[in-house]
Every structure is written in C-alpha cells, then in structure tokens.
Amino acid sequence: MIDKLKHRLHKNCYKARFEILEQLLHNQTLTRTQLLDKQRRDLAGIVAHAVAHTDYYRTKYGDLVADNANGPDVSRLPILRKDEVINHKEALLANTIDRNDLRTGYTGGSTGKPLAFYYDRHKMELMRAGMCRSYMWSGWRPGQKILNFWGAKQDLKGGGLRKRYGDFIAAEKIIGAYEYTEPQLNDWAKAITSYRPVLLQGYASVLAELASHVIEHKMPMPNTLQGVFSTAEVLYDRQRELIETAFACKVFNQYGSREIPNMACECRHGNYHIFTDMVYIESINAHDEDRLIVTSLTNRVMPFIRYAIGDSGKLKEGDCPCGSPFPMMEMGLCRSNDIIRTKTGKRIYPAYFIHLLDGLTGIRQYQFVQSELEKITLNIKAPIPLEPAILRSIERRIQKDIEQDMIVEINRVDEIKRTASGKHRFVISDIAAS
Numbered sequence: 001m002i003d004k005l006k007h008r009l010h011k012n013c014y015k016a017r018f019e020i021l022e023q024l025l026h027n028q029t030l031t032r033t034q035l036l037d038k039q040r041r042d043l044a045g046i047v048a049h050a051v052a053h054t055d056y057y058r059t060k061y062g063d064l065v066a067d068n069a070n071g072p073d074v075s076r077l078p079i080l081r082k083d084e085v086i087n088h089k090e091a092l093l094a095n096t097i098d099r100n101d102l103r104t105g106y107t108g109g110s111t112g113k114p115l116a117f118y119y120d121r122h123k124m125e126l127m128r129a130g131m132c133r134s135y136m137w138s139g140w141r142p143g144q145k146i147l148n149f150w151g152a153k154q155d156l157k158g159g160g161l162r163k164r165y166g167d168f169i170a171a172e173k174i175i176g177a178y179e180y181t182e183p184q185l186n187d188w189a190k191a192i193t194s195y196r197p198v199l200l201q202g203y204a205s206v207l208a209e210l211a212s213h214v215i216e217h218k219m220p221m222p223n224t225l226q227g228v229f230s231t232a233e234v235l236y237d238r239q240r241e242l243i244e245t246a247f248a249c250k251v252f253n254q255y256g257s258r259e260i261p262n263m264a265c266e267c268r269h270g271n272y273h274i275f276t277d278m279v280y281i282e283s284i285n286a287h288d289e290d291r292l293i294v295t296s297l298t299n300r301v302m303p304f305i306r307y308a309i310g311d312s313g314k315l316k317e318g319d320c321p322c323g324s325p326f327p328m329m330e331m332g333l334c335r336s337n338d339i340i341r342t343k344t345g346k347r348i349y350p351a352y353f354i355h356l357l358d359g360l361t362g363i364r365q366y367q368f369v370q371s372e373l374e375k376i377t378l379n380i381k382a383p384i385p386l387e388p389a390i391l392r393s394i395e396r397r398i399q400k401d402i403e404q405d406m407i408v409e410i411n412r413v414d415e416i417k418r419t420a421s422g423k424h425r426f427v428i429s430d431i432a433a434s
C-alpha cells in the first residue's frame with residue numbers, strides 16, 4: 001500500500017521521466033524496419049541541428065552536409081575524438097540551450113584525461129527513463145525497489161533534502177561503494193536481506209566482490225531479486241557466474257557512458273540490443289580492432305556525432321529469440337588502453353590476463369600494469385602472501401606466452417586504487433597506443 005503511494009508521489013514528482021518512458025516503451029513495439037526508419041530520420045535531424053546551432057559542427061562539417069533527400073551521408077563525416085570534446089567544449093554547445101538549465105558532467109577519465117560535458121534536466125530524465133526500460137526487461141516494474149552499489153563518489157556528494165525525498169519515493173537506495181572492507185561487504189549483504197530489493201545495480205567489480213562474500217559466507221539472499229544490472233565496467237564471465245550464483249538471478253549488462261547513456265543492454269538471452277531510438281552505432285575496424293563510433297540521437301544540448309567512445313565491439317546480424325526489435329551487437333572485452341603491447345609488436349588483450357589467475361585462491365584483487373614495453377607489474381591484494389612457487393609460475397607463464405625476456409614484477413599491495421569514477425581496472429597500459 002505504502003509502496004503504491006510512494007510510486008504515485010514519484011510519478012507526480014518526475015512527470016517528464018514517466019512520459020518519456022511511455023514513449024520508449026511504445027518504441028519497442030515497433031518493427032525493426034520502423035525503428036531503423038526512425039533512426040535515419042533522427043540521425044538526419046541531429047546532424048542538421050548540430051550544423052545549424054553549434055560553431056563546432058558548422059565549421060567542421062562545412063560542405064559535407066549538402067541538402068540530400070535521404071539525409072546526410074554520415075559515413076563521410078569526420079570522427080569526433082575525445083580530445084576534441086575536451087578542447088572544444090564551448091563550441092560544441094548549441095546556441096538553443098537554456099543556460100539556467102545547464103549542468104556539467106564528467107567522465108571518469110579511465111582513458112587518461114577526464115572529459116567534461118554539458119547536459120540539462122531533459123537529458124537526465126531521458127537517461128533515467130531509458131534505464132527504467134532496460135530494468136523492465138528483467139521483470140522489474142516502476143515503483144519496485146532497487147538497491148544501487150555506486151562506485152562514483154562524484155554522484156554521491158551533496159544531495160540535499162529534495163534529493164533524499166526523491167530517493168525515498170523512488171523506492172531506490174544508493175550505497176556508496178567506492179572503497180570497502182570485509183566488514184562492509186558483510187553489512188551490504190545484510191542490507192540486501194533487510195531491504196529486499198527487486199533489482200541490484202552496480203559496478204561489475206563491486207557486485208562480483210560482494211557476490212564472492214555472499215557465497216563464501218553462505219549468506220541467504222531474498223527471493224524478491226529478479227535481476228542484477230551491471231554497469232560502467234567490462235563484465236567478465238567469471239564475475240557474471242559469481243553474481244548469478246550468489247543472488248540466484250540473471251545478470252543484465254548495460255552499455256552506456258556518462259556522456260552517452262543507454263546505448264545497449266543485454267536481454268534475457270544474453271544478447272546486447274542497441275537502443276536505436278537513442279543512438280546510432282557504427283563499428284570501424286582500425287589497427288586490427290573493431291572500434292565503436294557512437295552518435296547520440298537525443299542530445300541537442302551538446303551533440304555527440306560520430307564519437308570515438310574508446311570501446312570495442314561489432315554489430316550483429318539476425319534476430320534474437322527474445323523478440324526485441326532492436327538490432328544486436330557484440331561488446332569487445334576491452335578499451336584500447338587495456339591492451340598490453342610488447343617490443344616485438346604483439347598485442348595482448350585483457351582477457352588473457354584475467355584468465356591467468358583462474359583457479360588461484362586467496363587473491364582479493366589484482367591489477368596488471370604496464371608502464372614500459374619490457375615490463376609488466378602485477379599488483380595483488382591478498383590477506384596471506386602467495387607461495388613463491390606460485391609467483392614464479394605466474395612469471396614464467398607470462399614470459400612463455402608473451403615474450404621470453406619480459407620482466408614480470410609481482411607486488412603484494414594493501415589496496416588497489418580505483419579510477420576517479422570508482423571503476424576497477426584489471427589491466428592498465430600506460431604506453432600510448434600507436
């Protein structure tokens with residue numbers, strides 16, 4: 001009864017969000033052809049808007065956007081790189097915006113420099129509505145409880161009464177998960193038991209650590225749980241297994257970023273569906289890598305057109321048994337700065353390193369770091385030091401698999417630092433990509 005009342009209050013408080021959600025739910029009843037037609041129109045619309053209202057695109061696109069009945073040939077438009085967004089923040093801003101409604105957001109800077117971008121209330125509501133649509137794929141319905149384990153400190157600062165009231169009626173709780181200890185993991189597991197949420201949401205690494213704790217201590221989890229939404233970080237198979245075992249429900253991996261939210265989400269059949277009513281995604285093969293290029297179809301404040309987001313992935317043909325009309329894609333397992341390189345030009349993907357420690361027990365966290373071509377450092381957080389023989393075998397395996405004279409340094413550390421936005425990275429290469 002109280003939950004129903006709260007949901008009604010929430011709906012009144014966030015009218016725009018629920019109106020957008022209705023529209024988004026309608027879109028998923030369209031056929032694929034209808035969706036792709038809509039996407040083409042939206043794409044032409046956003047390009048026209050950007051050229052008409054921003055200095056950056058007007059100058060850059062010039063004659064490339066000639067009048068064409070079929071819309072612009074997007075594949076001829078230049079790619080927008082992150083450093084261009086950083087250097088041309090003002091020129092990318094549309095002159096149609098209401099300056100009073102303008103806020104600044106930041107990406108975590110996992111690829112080096114943090115990137116600042118502008119957004120408005122509408123983008124915020126659209127993002128939340130888009131997330132609600134994804135949540136509904138698990139069986140969750142608006143008004144049902146969600147417990148978030150949030151890794152980004154920047155999102156949890158301040159708040160104020162209005163925000164807290166908003167959280168209360170939204171049936172949503174947020175636990176700051178940017179740093180944690182063993183007793184804290186225990187408290188969080190208990191928080192799930194007492195709050196009895198329908199959904200859990202959080203960073204893959206945090207959810208996986210919490211899941212290990214739940215499994216290790218055989219903690220019973222509430223049967224209200226219908227799904228776990230993993231976000232912000234690459235989700236590895238091992239993490240997925242742990243989470244699904246601990247919480248006895250399906251993991252849905254979301255693909256989105258702060259600057260472009262809601263790009264794709266996994267369905268119950270494990271396929272990623274692209275939200276073609278929000279984004280236009282291309283995959284371009286460069287340097288032996290399938291790089292994703294993303295255009296936001298909804299951001300009229302600071303248009304992101306053909307943006308090199310730094311993730312890898314491919315588009316996938318065919319239909320999914322889940323029946324969703326949204327086309328599918330495959331996510332790559334890495335970002336370009338997660339790739340380890342050697343002096344002979346080999347490139348080793350993070351998946352190799354993630355499986356290297358498979359089967360070893362007693363490791364709480366780890367991170368491979370490459371700061372020189374000839375050297376890899378493995379930092380391990382382990383309550384009990386690993387046997388020297390195990391350390392030597394890790395070193396020898398890396399040398400055998402990667403490069404004979406690669407120097408492997410293994411350190412036992414107290415803590416492995418997260419990025420500014422709280423993400424855990426398993427592999428970091430500080431060597432610039434060529």
Ligand SMILES: [Zn+2]
Binds near residue numbers: 268270322
């Ligand atoms: Zn599907």
